[in-house]
Amino acid sequence: MHWRSKLVHPTAQAPSGFRSLVTPTYRGSTVVFERQADAADDWRQSEVGYTYGLYGSPTVLELGARVAEIEGARHSFVVPGGQAAIALIYFAFCKAGSHALVPVTAYGPNRELADGLLSGLNIEVEAYDPLIGAEISSLIRENTALIWTESPGSVTMEVQDVPAIVKAAHARGAPVALDNTYAAGVLFDAFAHGVDVSMQALTKYVGGHSDLLLGTVSVGTQKAYEAVGPASKQLGMAVSPDDASLALRGLQTLGVRLERLEASTLQVARWLAEQPDIEAVFHPALPSCPGHKLWQRDFTGSASVFSILFGREIDPSQVEAFVDNLKLFKIGFSWGGVTALAILYPKLDRPGKDYGGRLVRLNVGLEEPCDLIADLEQALGRIQQRDEVAA
Structure with a gap:
């Protein structure tokens, strides 16, 4: 080969067998397949193998797997930030004509998204008293597609009765989402308390050093997994493996x-x-x-x-x-x-x-x-x- 081609198709490689305590940072968009028949565009990389960098390199998927492990989740999707996680959950569960409930004390940009983009898409998001508990059943409608909780609430720190809200929601067939950033996914066991989908901004405690923006959306059931996955793919929720590497370090x-x-x-x-x-x-x-x-x-x-x-x-x-x-x-x-x-x-x-x-x-x-x-x-x-x- 000409030396210019060798620059693109090298045969020289480093010796194998290097073992490190640190997860490698895998960068890449294109995944190379052995055969044309193996080529696929599928976000389920944990099941079908790697298909495209958009759905996560090994570095990103390891971060998601580690977060899922400590949260007791079925799967954790890694996204570009906490607000991206909030948006992903809305779009995974709501459509035009849907009704959703969100506590008055939710993270400000959550409320902004509800009053802005979602309102323009004919998704009605109603604010409720965070201390309402089981009485939230009176606010649930036939078209209620999602109920948000955030405990403690943003700034004013109201602690919600999440189990009571979950019981009332599930009795009416409504899924419950939790912003679990305060608890870093570990100080409050979302899935043991019946939550369907839990998110956190890894920007906060997992990152831990104010030098990255990342989030996760963790699902507790196969149904939630199948709802969030396609929405994540269609919204292009790609993250940097370098940021994922920093978050992996923060987890330790x-x-x-x-x-x-x-x-x-x-x-x-x-x-x-x-x-x-x-x-x-x-x-x-x-x-x-x-x-x-x-x-x-x-x-x-x-x-x-x-x-x-x-x-x-x-x-x-x-x-x-x-x-x-x-x-x-x-x-x-x-x-x-x-x-x-x-x-x-x-x-x-x-x-x-x-x-x-x-x-x-x-x-x-x-x-x-x-x-x-x-x-x-x-x-x-x-x-x-x-x-x-x-x-």
Whole structure:
């Protein structure tokens, strides 16, 4: 062969037999078949073999298999992010004319998708009180194709009675989906509690270092598997094997990180609960959190994210200044990484509640809790100094 052809069709190969503790990063779009008769375009690569890179290289499929293993799922589809996981579930179960239910406290972009793209496709998504429990049966219609749960809820951390919702939904033939990101798929056993499909943003705890965007959609039954698979293929939910490799690495330390994050977060949350400027601390492990007893019943642990509500005597401008004055806590969205974060929600939409720009969400990282408490203390101290000057 000409040397140019050898560049494309080399015969030289590295010696075989290399064994590593690390999963190789397989990059590739085209899958090469031995015979034309073997060529197929099928997303079921776990059953039929590799067909196309869109449906996952060995790196991506191993990540999905490992997530499914720890979640007790039938299969886990790896997707580009948490919002992609949410969209995939909607499109897998809903069609024009369908009705779906979603808690008011769901992740904001979930609600945005419902009110935007899905509404334009004649899919009606109705918001419900997250603490409704078994009474959700009164909201289920003949065309209810999907019921979302998210526990704890986004920002305000309401813990839902998922088993009661599942029982009511299944009695009417409606599947239940769970955003299980807070629990990293392990602190709440979705499938043991009857959930049909569970998703999480691997961006958070599995990734663990704020350097990737990935999600998973895990299914508990063959029926759900057959619903999600074709939708995943048609939506082109491809992910980078490099990101999958980072998530595989993150899985190895997930256990120790969750244990450390829980202990540190509880220490910080309990300190904040004692501060006079703080009206409430919304942390599932504290009695002040809505649904706390359900958390005690259903969860095996807590995570790193929670919210604080400043007292009514604190002006919203003072709350904003508090966030700006934090040093170790960086200002940013997301959570689950190694760095402490803070973000103010000045216009949070919660029916019947007005938090008046006084609600701040915190994510505790791997810093020493005493340093984080000192940071919070100095920022709170500036509020008190401002009050003294004003007086």
